[in-house]
Amino acid sequence: MSSLVQTLLKKGILDKEKATSLEFEVKSSGKKEEEVILEKEIVNEKFLFNLKSESLKIPLKEVDIEGIPLTVLELIPEESARYYKIIPLAKKDNVLEVGMVYPEDLVAQEALKFLARQSKFPYQVSLITPSTFDKLWRKYRTLRGEVTKALEELRAELEIERVEAKPMKLAELERVVEEAPVTKIVAVITRHAVEGKASDIHIEPLREKSRVRFRVDGILHSSLFLPLRIHPAVVARVKILSDMRLDETRVPQDGRFSTKIGGKDIDFRVSTYPTTLGEKVAIRILDPSEGLKDIEELGLVGRNLSVVREALKKAYGLIFVTGPTGCGKTTTLYAMLSRLNKEEVNILTIEDPVEYFLEGVNQSQIRPEIGYDFASGMRHMVRQDPDIIMVGEVRDPDTAALAIHATLTGHVVLSTLHTTNALAVIPRLIEMGVEPYLVPPTVNIVIAQRLLRLLCPECKKKVRPKEEIKALILKEIDFLPQAIKKDVKLPKPFVIYEGKGCKKCNQQGLIGRTAIFEVLKMTDELADIVMREPSEARIREEAHRQRMITMKQDGILKVLEGIIPIEEVLRVAEEK
Secondary structure, eight states: OOHHHHHHHHTTSSOHHHHHHHHHHHHHHOOOHHHHHHHTTSSOHHHHHHHHHHHHTOOBOOOOGGGSOHHHHTTSOHHHHHHHTEEEEEEETTEEEEEESOTTOHHHHHHHHHHHHHHTOOEEEEEOOHHHHHHHHHHHTOHHHHHHHHHHHHHHHHTTTOTTSOOOOHHHHHHHHTSHHHHHHHHHHHHHHHHTTOSEEEEEEOSSEEEEEEEETTEEEEEEEEEGGGHHHHHHHHHHHTTOOTTOOSSOEEEEEEEEETTEEEEEEEEEEEETTEEEEEEEEEOHHHHOOOGGGTTOOHHHHHHHHHHHTSSSEEEEEEOSTTSSHHHHHHHHHHHHOOTTOOEEEEESSOOSOOTTOEEEEOBGGGTBOHHHHHHHHGGGOOSEEEESOOOSHHHHHHHHHHHHTTOEEEEEEOOSSGGGHHHHHHHTTOOGGGSTTTEEEEEEEEEEEEEOTTTEEEEOOOHHHHHHHHHHHHTSOHHHHTTOOOOSSOOEEEEOOOTTTTTSSEEEEEEEEEEEEOOHHHHHHHHHOOOHHHHHHHHHHTTOOOHHHHHHHHHHTTSSOHHHHHHHHHHO
């Protein structure tokens, strides 16, 4: 019986029957015993490798991932590290400390001895866990390191250091794009963007170089600079992947491609845009595991959450989500669609574009160039016997009229609108030609939202705010509806939270995003206002009566809970 299974048996974690069964599975599957034990969740990784450390008399190493320089990692070739699960951890006094997941593996030991002889370095071995190895392995593949190697392969042939070189002709461009280094550069950029949880990639020409930027948590960061000479080849590679015209550089183009990264299918939505310096590429990363959320994960809490839940239970009615581009409207729509998606209902969508694919939902993308827009799509949708309709955006009178009509005929309709807040939606619909008497029986709720960055839970700390910040917070709390204000507990002494910065959040103090909301509900009182005087001022009075909190107030409440920093709320308030 293998050592770890035997140890678990001795400690009473396994009985004899389970130990025998586990031993048989290890032998028949060809997997390591550690892999099988962890797959079956018999014990956690840390406990198991502590047992292994005791058994082998080899210390289990707690590794500071960020503290290991790339120059140390490169002392063992990438391929050998991956195959034998061995990785350099530190070099001190000319002795290399090597982490091994399986130090008992004689083949791995022999490989390490061979590498040490080749490189002429003495070494000592520490035990590391599989998760530690995976994190270090990802560090091997640093963006700049991988791209630099690819550029070196192109350097001699293309003379890329000569920025003043003439632009490549189409025939030369097609040849270069097919070269492995250019293909690798694009693959590396997309992979690192996905692994870094970026939402967008921007590849743009500057006067003397090509810049690659990633948008993470709503903020663009420069990640890489490429020689300007290869910018057309990188853009061309993206265009080939996206099935765009390679010879057309004068007008914008749109496309899409998919690839598997880290075992997940990732979609990339691509847009090119001609500038005076060359074509710019913007790539939206559509990762289903990141983009699809439950409504409870969006940031909806308290009254906002209960009103949305109630609206989703109704058999018909219009639900609008409003806000500027990039505020998370589509994510909210998909969260609601996921909640409504059941075997017994027929859901149809028309979108621009389809961002995430939902199993069991019939999704369609508009194509204005052939006359297939939101309005024409909706006319066809109602002939498909739908129960629920999602329209990407109501942007013209025809689409607004069709959405209202679909609701009147007993459908649930979800859509977006561009207004600054929830109160402006009803006046906007009336501006678009919707008769006021049609609004109350059709519009169910209106949701307005903005995205804000979250405080890092690892490094956030309490601070005393400046007096003007404290006054601003207390003013917003004072304007809350009484039923909500009575439940607000102000901290004593008065403190809020800010991010200090740590390795987890890359010293930013912020990691991830959430949304702030305001949710307006159609009531008898609001219906009367719509019929008599549908102004924002009157609607605001009714919103306060029905205990609606504004986005700013929702943000302030989340500041007091230590979820977001006050600076994020002020930033969004200024954007309105």
